[in-house]
Amino acid sequence: MTQRADFMDDEEQPAAPSTSDGGSDHGVSRRRFLQYAVQGSTLVLGGAFIEAKEAEASISIPELGEILDFADVVRLAELPYASNLVLEVTADDRIRFELPRLEKGQGIATAFAMLIADELDADYDRTDVVLSDRRADRPFSITGNSAAVRVLWGPVRDLAAQARARLVTAAALRWQVSPSSLRTSQSRVIAGDGRTASYGSLSADAARVLVPLVSTKPRPVSQYRFVGSAQARKNARAIVTGAQEYTLDIDVPGALPTVVARSPDIGGTIVSWNGSIAQTMPGVVGVVRIPSGIAVTAQTFKQAMDARDALQITWSPGPVRGLSDNQVRETLRQINLPLTPVLPLFGSRTATFEFPYLTHAMMEVMGAIADVRDDSAEIWYASQSPNFIATQVAQAIGISASKVRIHVPYAGGSFGRRLFGEAAIEAAQISKALRRPVKLMWTRNDDVRHGRFRPMARCELRATWLGGAMTSFEHRIAAAQTDFGHGLGEALTAIGASVLPSLFGQLGFLTMLSLPYRFGTTSHKLVERNFGVPTGSWRSVYSSMMTTANEIFIDEIARARRSDEVDFRLRHLDSAAAERCLRHVAAAGSWGRRMPAGQAQGVAVHAEYRSAVAYLVEIDTTGEEPRLLRAFCAVDVGVPINTRGLEAQMQGSLIDAWSIMFRAGCHLENGRIREGSFGDFLWARMRHTPPTTHVHVFPAESGAEPGGAGELGITAAAAACVNAYARATGKQPRRFPIQEFA
Amino acid sequence: MPQYSLTVNGTEHLVDLPADLPLLYVLRDVLGITGPKYGCGVGICGACTSHLGDTAVRPCIVPLSDVGDRPITTIEGLATDDSLHPVQQAWIDEDVAQCGFCQPGQIMTAVQLLSRIPHPTDADIDAAMSDNVCRCGTYVRIRAAIRRAAAMINGA
Numbered sequence: 001m002t003q004r005a006d007f008m009d010d011e012e013q014p015a016a017p018s019t020s021d022g023g024s025d026h027g028v029s030r031r032r033f034l035q036y037a038v039q040g041s042t043l044v045l046g047g048a049f050i051e052a053k054e055a056e057a058s059i060s061i062p063e064l065g066e067i068l069d070f071a072d073v074v075r076l077a078e079l080p081y082a083s084n085l086v087l088e089v090t091a092d093d094r095i096r097f098e099l100p101r102l103e104k105g106q107g108i109a110t111a112f113a114m115l116i117a118d119e120l121d122a123d124y125d126r127t128d129v130v131l132s133d134r135r136a137d138r139p140f141s142i143t144g145n146s147a148a149v150r151v152l153w154g155p156v157r158d159l160a161a162q163a164r165a166r167l168v169t170a171a172a173l174r175w176q177v178s179p180s181s182l183r184t185s186q187s188r189v190i191a192g193d194g195r196t197a198s199y200g201s202l203s204a205d206a207a208r209v210l211v212p213l214v215s216t217k218p219r220p221v222s223q224y225r226f227v228g229s230a231q232a233r234k235n236a237r238a239i240v241t242g243a244q245e246y247t248l249d250i251d252v253p254g255a256l257p258t259v260v261a262r263s264p265d266i267g268g269t270i271v272s273w274n275g276s277i278a279q280t281m282p283g284v285v286g287v288v289r290i291p292s293g294i295a296v297t298a299q300t301f302k303q304a305m306d307a308r309d310a311l312q313i314t315w316s317p318g319p320v321r322g323l324s325d326n327q328v329r330e331t332l333r334q335i336n337l338p339l340t341p342v343l344p345l346f347g348s349r350t351a352t353f354e355f356p357y358l359t360h361a362m363m364e365v366m367g368a369i370a371d372v373r374d375d376s377a378e379i380w381y382a383s384q385s386p387n388f389i390a391t392q393v394a395q396a397i398g399i400s401a402s403k404v405r406i407h408v409p410y411a412g413g414s415f416g417r418r419l420f421g422e423a424a425i426e427a428a429q430i431s432k433a434l435r436r437p438v439k440l441m442w443t444r445n446d447d448v449r450h451g452r453f454r455p456m457a458r459c460e461l462r463a464t465w466l467g468g469a470m471t472s473f474e475h476r477i478a479a480a481q482t483d484f485g486h487g488l489g490e491a492l493t494a495i496g497a498s499v500l501p502s503l504f505g506q507l508g509f510l511t512m513l514s515l516p517y518r519f520g521t522t523s524h525k526l527v528e529r530n531f532g533v534p535t536g537s538w539r540s541v542y543s544s545m546m547t548t549a550n551e552i553f554i555d556e557i558a559r560a561r562r563s564d565e566v567d568f569r570l571r572h573l574d575s576a577a578a579e580r581c582l583r584h585v586a587a588a589g590s591w592g593r594r595m596p597a598g599q600a601q602g603v604a605v606h607a608e609y610r611s612a613v614a615y616l617v618e619i620d621t622t623g624e625e626p627r628l629l630r631a632f633c634a635v636d637v638g639v640p641i642n643t644r645g646l647e648a649q650m651q652g653s654l655i656d657a658w659s660i661m662f663r664a665g666c667h668l669e670n671g672r673i674r675e676g677s678f679g680d681f682l683w684a685r686m687r688h689t690p691p692t693t694h695v696h697v698f699p700a701e702s703g704a705e706p707g708g709a710g711e712l713g714i715t716a717a718a719a720a721c722v723n724a725y726a727r728a729t730g731k732q733p734r735r736f737p738i739q740e741f742a
Numbered sequence: 743m744p745q746y747s748l749t750v751n752g753t754e755h756l757v758d759l760p761a762d763l764p765l766l767y768v769l770r771d772v773l774g775i776t777g778p779k780y781g782c783g784v785g786i787c788g789a790c791t792s793h794l795g796d797t798a799v800r801p802c803i804v805p806l807s808d809v810g811d812r813p814i815t816t817i818e819g820l821a822t823d824d825s826l827h828p829v830q831q832a833w834i835d836e837d838v839a840q841c842g843f844c845q846p847g848q849i850m851t852a853v854q855l856l857s858r859i860p861h862p863t864d865a866d867i868d869a870a871m872s873d874n875v876c877r878c879g880t881y882v883r884i885r886a887a888i889r890r891a892a893a894m895i896n897g898a
Contacts, residue, residue: 240839364779655879
């Protein structure tokens with residue numbers, strides 16, 4: 001069965017996103033990729049759907065992500081439902097948009113308010129974006145893959161343009177004037193003779209307009225004023241006054257604090273339990289068994305935790321009892337696919353990089369509120385995939401999914417964790433058992449030890465060259481299998497791609513590949529193994545391992561070939577956007593300036609999500625701990641909406657990067673994760689961060705389309721930091737976090 | 743159970759709760775004051791940081807019996823009427839927050855820093871703020887906001 005035709009059709013549609021390699025001749029680069037594919041990389045994924053048509057030659061592995069990636073999958077899956085958005089002009093003259101995504105700090109609520117204000121000519125201060133409840137008529141509303149703006153840009157512009165056209169039409173009819181004589185500004189329609197009407201006053205009439213009398217086409221991006229500007233996030237005041245609510249702040253009457261006693265092993269189950277002491281402890285209201293453990297509900301969380309500790313539970317060993325990091329590492333070493341032997345006369349370099357299990361460690365722990373009745377459920381959960389969660393909740397408590405309402409509060413960070421909804425499912429199970437609403441919280445220990453992890457991974461790389469030319473670049477990754485079972489499968493099925501769930505990882509891997517360089521024959525291969533430790537997508541999924549490893553390795557190749565690391569990249573990059581970003585940071589950071597002993601600069605680039613980014617960082621390794629002195633970033637997201645929000649994303653990504661490459665990792669010991677809080681999961685603190693980080697956001701060019709930004713920065717930032725460290729110390733880090741193995 | 747009189751953000755509350763119950767759960771679960779957040783429950787992350795008297799504390803590890811008659815100020819009590827505290831205003835002006843979850847704690851810690859050191863150096867900021875975790879990595883803007891607030895409060 002082939003789905004290749006679908007991808008080719010998408011390429012020919014006018015809406016197809018532009019490729020990330022900006023200016024290069026697509027036809028020429030395709031032929032080069034074709035040669036690489038013919039030279040030996042295969043595309044058969046154990047019988048799954050991607051099949052090369054001989055006549056057209058294959059999709060080469062680096063190219064798939066340029067044609068279709070997970071963001072495209074979600075966009076295509078949502079196309080039939082694109083108009084199922086709610087944009088309301090309220091009676092009190094406010095604009096209200098229900099965003100079917102999760103705001104988790106990435107700034108999309110503000111970004112869409114800006115876009116709507118521009119397209120609709122609404123008063124920005126009276127434009128409100130709220131998070132939509134789960135909607136069954138938007139079945140693929142997944143927040144992830146840095147796709148929110150890419151997927152909703154078109155539909156939101158269309159919707160706002162339609163609204164404006166109807167408001168203008170309503171005014172024209174009311175005033176009996178030509179609609180083309182009217183203009184709009186600040187939520188008002190304005191006539192040539194000075195008459196004005198507020199959007200609110202026109203709203204009812206506008207709703208009755210069948211055929212707008214003015215164009216419903218969105219205006220050109222060049223006419224936008226908010227889009228491309230710097231705006232504070234809309235909820236800034238709410239945050240600094242403590243008014244911003246997160247899931248467990250919400251007051252649902254009667255929903256009492258609840259925690260769950262969990263197996264000390266990953267995946268252990270209950271053999272026997274006795275709650276007689278716990279039940280009598282102060283404040284305790286209920287003690288019930290659910291599949292994942294024993295739930296205790298009390299007047300306060302502390303009392304629930306104390307009673308939980310007084311439960312007498314006998315646990316079975318978990319399925320991964322006996323498994324520790326070193327065994328996983330050894331297995332990954334054994335199962336990894338081999339690199340091609342180096343031919344005589346070729347220069348080469350080979351390196352292996354190892355990455356640990358990594359918890360998401362978002363600031364707001366997993367939590368949910370559930371109110372389950374006989375045949376319905378009302379859930380409050382900051383979900384990245386609410387339709388998937390609704391199905392899971394429905395199955396868990398035996399009701400119809402159509403009867404599951406999910407409210408989506410803002411999240412205190414997520415980084416991929418809330419694609420899954422264990423807390424929502426548990427809360428529903430407990431509520432059903434207790435016959436009352438419950439407010440369930442995963443304690444920090446629960447969240448670190450019993451959550452999901454970025455998979456442990458082993459990356460083996462080899463590059464070869466002959467004379468002055470790079471001839472090959474191979475990357476073999478062995479990793480614990482990433483769990484993608486959060487609704488993406490349904491989206492894939494909806495667009496006609498049939499992929500075995502066990503192969504989602506391969507598909508994700510292929511579409512996330514990024515090696516924007518002319519390095520001869522390139523090949524990336526992934527092999528996965530399920531070790532029984534729960535995994536999930538962790539901000540950038542594979543990229544912060546495989547592409548970060550690429551960028552560290554490229555630095556080493558440059559040095560092995562006696563080349564300046566920036567110059568080497570510039571000579572081989574085939575992404576105009578990445579090149580532009582690199583040139584910018586090299587200039588801004590005065591690349592090559594003399595640094596004192598023990599200090600050095602480091603660079604890296606990344607191109608993914610139809611965007612590109614580069615970092616130049618400066619490190620000081622002379623102190624007790626290495627620390628960045630300053631950093632520069634240049635980012636090209638096609639069409640930036642909120643430049644201040646993008647700066648924040650790039651600054652924050654650098655902290656992610658520093659934390660995971662130098663300080664923080666999780667350790668699997670005999671079937672348990674050792675870490676339990678920020679006390680031993682060593683996220684970067686203020687004293688570990690550069691005092692300044694300058695970010696340059698490239699403005700939109702004519703004809704550009706928006707790319708993704710949420711995950712973009714971390715990959716290059718991580719490599720830049722390690723490259724700076726390597727240049728400062730002469731060491732070549734191979735295992736991360738560095739400070740554990742230094 | 744013992745009775746405690748607590749003054750929180752200027753309002754007196756009488757509660758009937760165990761002596762060893764940490765203040766965070768009194769504030770959030772009993773009094774419905776949810777500005778201070780649960781981030782770890784063991785005093786490590788700083789998300790719950792509030793003021794007891796003039797001192798920044800972590801209510802997740804302050805038992806009720808330790809409060810005494812010192813007034814409690816949470817993030818909700820920092821502004822006076824509609825006037826934001828300069829630190830809050832600086833936080834808005836520098837657009838510090840991303841997800842925002844850690845920021846009430848960051849702000850309360852910064853307020854104490856500036857009340858003790860009117861013109862903090864980078865090292866002062868490191869020392870004072872390094873026990874407040876920010877997972878979104880807003881540290882560079884927290885630092886800028888502290889400098890901005892220092893200028894607002896004490897002059898440049």
